[in-house]
Amino acid sequence: MSKVLVLGAGVSGLTSALSLIETFPDSIKELTIISSEFPGDYHSHDFASPWAGANWCSFASNSDKYQIIRDKFTYLKFLELSERDPRTQIKKFPVKHIASKEKETPWFIKENFVKDLTKITPEELRERNFDPDKFVGWQFTTVSISPNLYNNFLLSQLKTHNVITKRIQRIEHIEEVIDILGYTPDLVINCSGINGGKILSELDPEEADKVYPVKGQILQIYEDLPFQIMGDDLPTADIPLEDEFLNIFPRPEGGCIVGGIMRANDGSRNEIDGLFDNIERIAKRHVPELQKFTVFNKYVAIRNARKGGVRIEFSNYVMKSHKGNLNVVHNYGIGGSGYQSSFGSAKQVCELSTGVLGKKT
Numbered sequence: 001m002s003k004v005l006v007l008g009a010g011v012s013g014l015t016s017a018l019s020l021i022e023t024f025p026d027s028i029k030e031l032t033i034i035s036s037e038f039p040g041d042y043h044s045h046d047f048a049s050p051w052a053g054a055n056w057c058s059f060a061s062n063s064d065k066y067q068i069i070r071d072k073f074t075y076l077k078f079l080e081l082s083e084r085d086p087r088t089q090i091k092k093f094p095v096k097h098i099a100s101k102e103k104e105t106p107w108f109i110k111e112n113f114v115k116d117l118t119k120i121t122p123e124e125l126r127e128r129n130f131d132p133d134k135f136v137g138w139q140f141t142t143v144s145i146s147p148n149l150y151n152n153f154l155l156s157q158l159k160t161h162n163v164i165t166k167r168i169q170r171i172e173h174i175e176e177v178i179d180i181l182g183y184t185p186d187l188v189i190n191c192s193g194i195n196g197g198k199i200l201s202e203l204d205p206e207e208a209d210k211v212y213p214v215k216g217q218i219l220q221i222y223e224d225l226p227f228q229i230m231g232d233d234l235p236t237a238d239i240p241l242e243d244e245f246l247n248i249f250p251r252p253e254g255g256c257i258v259g260g261i262m263r264a265n266d267g268s269r270n271e272i273d274g275l276f277d278n279i280e281r282i283a284k285r286h287v288p289e290l291q292k293f294t295v296f297n298k299y300v301a302i303r304n305a306r307k308g309g310v311r312i313e314f315s316n317y318v319m320k321s322h323k324g325n326l327n328v329v330h331n332y333g334i335g336g337s338g339y340q341s342s343f344g345s346a347k348q349v350c351e352l353s354t355g356v357l358g359k360k361t
C-alpha cells in the first residue's frame with residue numbers, strides 16, 4: 001500500500017488525484033493534496049484554474065498526436081458527465097467556431113470527431129461581420145464549465161474517498177514536501193502550474209526556465225447567449241490588438257464570459273491598455289444578439305504554458321537535501337487547455353504511476 005502526494009489543487013491536481021484514487025483503490029493507502037490555493041480562492045492571478053472560460057475546443061495542432069489523444073478522451077468524458085451527473089454543472093452548448101480560410105482545418109473538424117458538426121452558412125458569416133471569402137465557420141456541440149463550481153465538485157468527490165488536504169505556503173523546492181509531510185511519499189504528482197519547473201531547480205535544472213506565463217483578460221456579463229462563439233482570427237476592420245481573439249462562453253449558471261487574449265511571457269497583473277474596450281466593441285460587432293450587455297466583472301489572469309508543451313512524465317530523482325530517491329509524475333504547463341485535456345492528462349498520469357502503484361485495479 002502506497003502513500004501518494006499531489007502537489008497543487010488546480011484542475012490538473014484535482015483530476016489527477018481523482019483518477020488515481022479511482023484507478024488504484026487497492027494500492028493507495030493514503031492520498032494527500034497539499035497546495036497554496038484551493039477551489040474558491042481568488043486572491044492569486046497566477047493560480048490559473050479559477051479564471052478559465054471554460055470550454056472544450058481543442059488547441060492541439062494536427063500533428064500533436066498525444067495532445068489530440070488527451071483532448072479526445074476529455075471531450076467524451078465531459079459530454080458523458082454533462083448528461084450523467086448534474087453535480088458537475090457541466091452544460092452542453094453549441095459552439096460557433098470561426099477561423100481564417102488560410103489556416104489549416106483543425107483535426108476535430110477534419111476527423112468529424114465532434115458531435116453535431118455543421119458548417120456555418122456564408123449568410124450567417126456575413127451577418128456576423130465575417131467575410132465568407134476570407135473566413136470559414138463550423139458549429140458543433142461542446143461544453144461550458146464554471147471553474148469554481150466544477151473544481152469544488154471534484155474536491156467534494158475526493159473527500160468521499162477520504163483524501164487529505166493541507167494548505168501550505170508556496171514551496172521553493174519539491175523536497176520541502178517531505179518536511180511538510182514528515183515522511184517521504186512513495187509518489188509525488190507535480191501539478192504546481194506556473195511553479196512546476198521552478199520547484200525542480202535543484203533536481204532538474206533544465207526545467208526551471210521552461211514554464212512561462214500567458215496573459216488572459218476576461219469580461220463577465222449578466223446576459224445569456226444560447227451558443228458559444230470563438231473567432232480565432234479577427235478581420236482587420238476590428239482593429240484587434242496583437243494576440244487578441246473573440247471568445248464568448250455562456251456559463252452553466254447564467255451570464256457569459258467574454259474574451260480575450262493569449263499574450264505569451266506576460267505574467268503581470270496589469271490590464272493591457274485599451275483591451276477591455278476592444279473586447280466589448282469586437283463582441284458587439286460579431287454577435288448582434290448582444291448589442292447591449294452589462295459587465296459585472298473584469299479580470300486579468302495567467303495560464304501556465306511550457307516550452308515543448310505540457311510535461312506529463314515520470315522522474316526518479318536522487319534527492320539533494322534528503323536521503324533516498326523521490327518518485328515524481330509531472331503534470332504541469334498545459335497552457336490554455338487545462339480543462340479540455342484534464343481527464344486525458346490524468347489518464348496518462350495513472351499510466352505513468354503503475355511502476356510505483358502496480359497494475360490498475
Ligand SMILES: Cc1cc2nc3c(=O)[nH]c(=O)nc-3n(C[C@H](O)[C@H](O)[C@H](O)COP(=O)(O)OP(=O)(O)OC[C@H]3O[C@@H](n4cnc5c(N)ncnc54)[C@H](O)[C@@H]3O)c2cc1C
Pocket residue numbers: 007008009010011012013034035036037038046047048049050051052053054055056168169170171172191192193194195196199216217218260301302303304331332333334335336337338339340341
Ligand atoms: C483567461 C483564461 C481562460 C481560460 N480558458 C480555458 C478554457 O476555455 N478551456 C481550458 O481547457 N482551459 C482554459 N484556461 C486554462 C486553464 O485555466 C489552465 O490550463 C488550468 O487551470 C491549469 O490548471 P493547473 O492545475 O495545471 O494549474 P493551476 O490552476 O495554476 O494550479 C496550480 C496549483 O498549484 C499550487 N501551487 C503552485 N505553486 C505552488 C508552490 N510553489 N507551492 C505550493 N503550491 C503551489 C497552486 O496553489 C494551485 O493549487 C484558461 C485560462 C485563463 C487564464
